[in-house]
Amino acid sequence: MPSDHRAHAAGADVCLVLEGTYPYVPGGVSTWAHDLIRGLPAFRFALVHIGAERGQPSKRHYALPANVDSLSDLYCREPLSRRADPASLWRAARAEYRRQGAARRPSRVLAALRRLHLETQVDADLLDDLASGDLSVGSFLHGRSSLDVTMELCERLAPEASFLDFFWHFRSMHLPLVRLLGAQAPPAATYHALCTGYAGVLGAAWSHRTGRPFLLTEHGIYTRERDLELDRTTWIQGSRGSRRADQEERPLDSVTASCLRRVWGRFFRGLARCAYARASTIISLSEISRRRQIADGASPERTLVIPNGIDLEGLQQRLARGPRPVVPESRAVRVGFVGRLVPIKNMVTFLRACFLASRTVDLVVRVFGPLDEDPAYVRRCRRLVASLGLGPRIRFEGLQPIEAIYAAIDMLVLTSFSEGQPLVVLEANAAGIPVIASDVGACRDLIEGRDEVDRRTGLSGIVTRLADPEETAAAIVRLALDPALRHRMGAAGRERVATQYRQSVTLARYGMLYGGDPWPASAGASSA
Amino acid sequence: MAGIGWRLERLVHQGTLAGATAAYAMGAAVMTMPWVLTTAVLVSLPAVVERGKADFAIGQTVVEVAYAVALLVDGPLQIVMSRHTSDRLYEGRRDAIAAPFFRGLGAAFLICFVTAAAVLFLLGQPAGAAVWGGALSAAVGAQWTALSVGNGLCSPWYVLGAVAAGAGHSFLLAGLLVGVTELGIPGYLFGLVSGQCLALSILLAGILRTLPDRVDESARLLPAFRDYLPLAAAGLAFNASLWVDKLVAWNLVGGESGTVHAHASTVAWFSTIPCLAWIFVEVETVFHRRYRAFYHGLEGGATLPELRRGVLALSGEAARLLRGAVGVQAGVIVALEFAAEHWIRWFGLPGSALLPFRVLLLSAGLQALTLLGLILLYYFDLRRDAFLAALGLLAGIAISTTAAAWLGWPPCTGTLLGCAAGAVMTWIRVDRGIRGTLRHVLLGQPFGAEEAPLAAPSRPD
Numbered sequence: 001m002p003s004d005h006r007a008h009a010a011g012a013d014v015c016l017v018l019e020g021t022y023p024y025v026p027g028g029v030s031t032w033a034h035d036l037i038r039g040l041p042a043f044r045f046a047l048v049h050i051g052a053e054r055g056q057p058s059k060r061h062y063a064l065p066a067n068v069d070s071l072s073d074l075y076c077r078e079p080l081s082r083r084a085d086p087a088s089l090w091r092a093a094r095a096e097y098r099r100q101g102a103a104r105r106p107s108r109v110l111a112a113l114r115r116l117h118l119e120t121q122v123d124a125d126l127l128d129d130l131a132s133g134d135l136s137v138g139s140f141l142h143g144r145s146s147l148d149v150t151m152e153l154c155e156r157l158a159p160e161a162s163f164l165d166f167f168w169h170f171r172s173m174h175l176p177l178v179r180l181l182g183a184q185a186p187p188a189a190t191y192h193a194l195c196t197g198y199a200g201v202l203g204a205a206w207s208h209r210t211g212r213p214f215l216l217t218e219h220g221i222y223t224r225e226r227d228l229e230l231d232r233t234t235w236i237q238g239s240r241g242s243r244r245a246d247q248e249e250r251p252l253d254s255v256t257a258s259c260l261r262r263v264w265g266r267f268f269r270g271l272a273r274c275a276y277a278r279a280s281t282i283i284s285l286s287e288i289s290r291r292r293q294i295a296d297g298a299s300p301e302r303t304l305v306i307p308n309g310i311d312l313e314g315l316q317q318r319l320a321r322g323p324r325p326v327v328p329e330s331r332a333v334r335v336g337f338v339g340r341l342v343p344i345k346n347m348v349t350f351l352r353a354c355f356l357a358s359r360t361v362d363l364v365v366r367v368f369g370p371l372d373e374d375p376a377y378v379r380r381c382r383r384l385v386a387s388l389g390l391g392p393r394i395r396f397e398g399l400q401p402i403e404a405i406y407a408a409i410d411m412l413v414l415t416s417f418s419e420g421q422p423l424v425v426l427e428a429n430a431a432g433i434p435v436i437a438s439d440v441g442a443c444r445d446l447i448e449g450r451d452e453v454d455r456r457t458g459l460s461g462i463v464t465r466l467a468d469p470e471e472t473a474a475a476i477v478r479l480a481l482d483p484a485l486r487h488r489m490g491a492a493g494r495e496r497v498a499t500q501y502r503q504s505v506t507l508a509r510y511g512m513l514y515g516g517d518p519w520p521a522s523a524g525a526s527s528a
Numbered sequence: 529m530a531g532i533g534w535r536l537e538r539l540v541h542q543g544t545l546a547g548a549t550a551a552y553a554m555g556a557a558v559m560t561m562p563w564v565l566t567t568a569v570l571v572s573l574p575a576v577v578e579r580g581k582a583d584f585a586i587g588q589t590v591v592e593v594a595y596a597v598a599l600l601v602d603g604p605l606q607i608v609m610s611r612h613t614s615d616r617l618y619e620g621r622r623d624a625i626a627a628p629f630f631r632g633l634g635a636a637f638l639i640c641f642v643t644a645a646a647v648l649f650l651l652g653q654p655a656g657a658a659v660w661g662g663a664l665s666a667a668v669g670a671q672w673t674a675l676s677v678g679n680g681l682c683s684p685w686y687v688l689g690a691v692a693a694g695a696g697h698s699f700l701l702a703g704l705l706v707g708v709t710e711l712g713i714p715g716y717l718f719g720l721v722s723g724q725c726l727a728l729s730i731l732l733a734g735i736l737r738t739l740p741d742r743v744d745e746s747a748r749l750l751p752a753f754r755d756y757l758p759l760a761a762a763g764l765a766f767n768a769s770l771w772v773d774k775l776v777a778w779n780l781v782g783g784e785s786g787t788v789h790a791h792a793s794t795v796a797w798f799s800t801i802p803c804l805a806w807i808f809v810e811v812e813t814v815f816h817r818r819y820r821a822f823y824h825g826l827e828g829g830a831t832l833p834e835l836r837r838g839v840l841a842l843s844g845e846a847a848r849l850l851r852g853a854v855g856v857q858a859g860v861i862v863a864l865e866f867a868a869e870h871w872i873r874w875f876g877l878p879g880s881a882l883l884p885f886r887v888l889l890l891s892a893g894l895q896a897l898t899l900l901g902l903i904l905l906y907y908f909d910l911r912r913d914a915f916l917a918a919l920g921l922l923a924g925i926a927i928s929t930t931a932a933a934w935l936g937w938p939p940c941t942g943t944l945l946g947c948a949a950g951a952v953m954t955w956i957r958v959d960r961g962i963r964g965t966l967r968h969v970l971l972g973q974p975f976g977a978e979e980a981p982l983a984a985p986s987r988p989d
Contacts, residue, residue, distance in 0.1 A: 089974035097972045162829035
């Protein structure tokens with residue numbers, strides 16, 4: 001319950017800082033946030049969503065619970081507000097350059113950004129500087145001191161990179177942060193960010209500015225996910241060719257691409273260090289994630305593991321109300337994939353594994369999840385399906401209600417490159433369905449048990465190596481050929497969820513953290 | 529000047545005396561043609577029309593007003609047209625040149641005609657003289673507008689040929705009509721107008737030949753005026769600075785001293801022709817190459833140390849240009865200082881013009897150096913600096929010439945001080961501007977100029 005000593009003027013109990021998730025983007029973290037808010041009706045929430053650009057996305061996928069006081073949308077970029085007239089933009093830019101050129105007052109935020117790149121320690125001074133929010137977008141884009149910092153960092157961090165590319169990347173990297181740090185903090189008793197990154201640093205800055213506590217929950221490890229993206233993203237890929245000036249879309253040369261990737265990675269790690277430094281409690285979903293946070297700079301005594309839980313009774317009621325388990329038309333085994341169709345979910349490995357498994361066993365494959373988040377990736381997956389000849393076996397079902405999903409599959413396969421503690425594994429286990437998952441995040445804990453007591457419950461699925469289609473295919477074949485094994489694993493999963501992963505327990509723990517009561521197991525150990 | 533550099537390069541790189549002469553003659557023509565022609569017309573008037581004739585004063589006023597209006601009104605238009613054409617050529621949009629050019633030409637024609645006619649009417653000149661003055665001003669203004677575009681599109685020989693044909697035709701027909709048919713001032717003005725129209729026609733034919741058949745009628749000139757307003761204002765201020773000392777001398781000193789100053793100043797400006805030709809050729813060839821190399825490096829992925837070296841090279845190149853221009857101008861000044869007495873006699877000036885002429889030679893040299901600085905500021909798109917530099921020169925000359933006149937000093941001393949101050953201030957801006965090229969180029973980008981404020985919280989549905 002909200003405690004009196006945290007009372008504050010006309011503010012929420014909790015300001016939840018979200019980045020690219022709830023309530024606009026469906027997925028595990030969004031569902032978790034929705035359940036958290038609904039599950040703590042005594043607390044008033046102020047939501048702050050950080051989106052990439054105004055209007056993207058615009059549709060809410062969740063109806064906001066009654067205890068949400070406000071929803072603020074902040075954006076990393078803003079679309080053009082003037083007419084798309086290049087000449088008027090140039091005029092505005094030159095006017096701003098002249099205006100900012102005269103202002104030589106050193107900015108504390110700029111000094112903090114410089115330190116963020118050059119130092120590995122985050123101290124109170126750095127947070128103080130960031131929280132000052134004294135750098136306007138105009139000063140950042142057109143001020144001389146900002147260019148001086150850009151040049152210094154280029155010389156020290158990427159001396160061999162193309163300066164023009166470094167300049168634009170440096171701006172793209174920091175502009176969202178400059179914009180966000182200039183935003184007013186919604187009054188709240190506690191600030192809670194659901195990842196590091198921009199949301200984490202914003203939560204930390206607001207907490208520092210207002211003197212209120214800051215909680216940080218990481219479902220996946222943000223810096224690791226960004227590193228994966230940076231390795232794969234096309235906008236930072238280097239070409240083998242030399243530098244060319246005569247093309248509008250000039251590919252980066254390899255040296256520049258490598259330097260920029262390093263600088264981006266360093267930047268995201270810097271943001272994470274800021275959030276870790278300010279957070280009173282740093283929550284992760286599994287022991288492995290906690291260790292990773294500590295390695296990235298989190299103070300061990302402030303880390304805490306609170307596993308996700310699910311509303312077992314509610315889920316079972318929904319499953320019971322849903323369609324009766326479909327009796328297969330053939331003896332084919334039904335393999336399911338549940339998740340967003342985005343690169344980090346590694347559908348490619350899943351499809352290749354299904355192809356390899358289909359050589360040995362008869363199977364049908366259902367893919368459940370939104371198809372509109374990364375259409376290019378979906379097209380790539382469809383092309384792969386066609387090229388592997390899997391067309392007749394695979395159906396892309398889109399978003400479906402949970403009861404329809406688990407009535408239609410015999411096993412769940414999860415081949416993600418990165419996960420926190422995937423809710424779909426808990427849901428599948430609660431529905432008595434075995435899971436094959438790659439060894440990321442808390443998947444091994446969920447399937448094999450996280451301590452001796454838990455391990456006695458037995459295996460609820462099979463853990464495979466990351467991005468290994470052969471091993472995943474072997475696991476599919478093994479479960480497909482052994483219905484008794486599937487049954488045993490399903491039962492173990494159901495028992496594990498019932499004993500270890502109850503939503504009520506998770507909510508109670510967050511309620512205690514929000515209420516400011518001392519958390520007995522917060523001294524660096526798992527709370528479970 | 530749009531696209532002229534490679535033609536000059538070709539002439540210079542022929543390695544022959546004829547090629548180099550042609551290049552520098554082209555430079556001299558482009559840089560000095562309008563005012564040389566102006567001066568020649570003004571100087572030729574007494575020679576063609578006898579001083580004693582009753583309508584001599586009317587003719588003199590008509591010609592002076594017509595050229596002054598064309599110079600003042602058309603100077604800014606020339607700069608805008610030239611930059612607009614350069615930018616369209618750079619973008620490869622030749623089809624977007626014709627429509628704005630003809631609109632600009634029409635505007636120049638109309639504005640010059642109406643303004644000159646109105647000024648002459650207000651000065652109490654007869655209606656016929658006002659119409660002749662308007663026609664002459666319109667023809668000259670339109671020709672100079674065409675020249676500013678034709679310089680970038682046509683070959684140097686073609687441009688020179690057009691101007692030479694027009695000038696020759698003007699003088700011959702004017703002389704014929706005055707001397708043989710005794711038509712007097714109307715004949716003289718008809719000759720002048722028809723010569724300017726001939727040059728304009730030849731230039732128009734050349735320009736049209738280089739432009740594509742397809743014309744983008746939606747291309748507009750007015751936004752270019754907004755964009756290049758500081759450059760146009762700089763052009764206006766520089767043109768005005770060439771006249772302001774004469775106006776001050778006429779109005780504050782008056783009498784023979786004022787006239788002597790004005791005439792000596794006009795003649796002294798001829799000394800800058802070799803320097804201006806040198807500046808034109810060097811800026812459009814060597815400097816342009818260095819300038820492009822810097823931007824190619826910037827866009828092509830140069831590292832920060834490479835870019836810094838590029839800026840230093842540009843700075844060094846500007847210093848070389850300054851040294852070269854000083855050298856050429858100093859050579860001309862020294863030669864003319866020795867032959868000063870002969871020169872003033874040759875131009876029919878009295879002996880009292882010797883001191884002003886000697887001093888104003890230095891002033892003219894400093895003005896030429898200022899012009900070089902302005903050209904470099906244009907190059908780096910430092911529009912505001914260019915405007916302030918030109919304004920500084922204008923104000924410097926006006927104030928110091930006025931102060932000299934008030935103090936009873938020869939006005940030429942004030943003019944010299946004003947020119948020196950203008951040149952120094954301009955080159956300080958050039959030095960600062962080139963050293964800050966990287967900053968200016970990068971921080972002036974429109975990235976984020978459109979940033980909107982952060983949104984306020986909304987209540988949930």
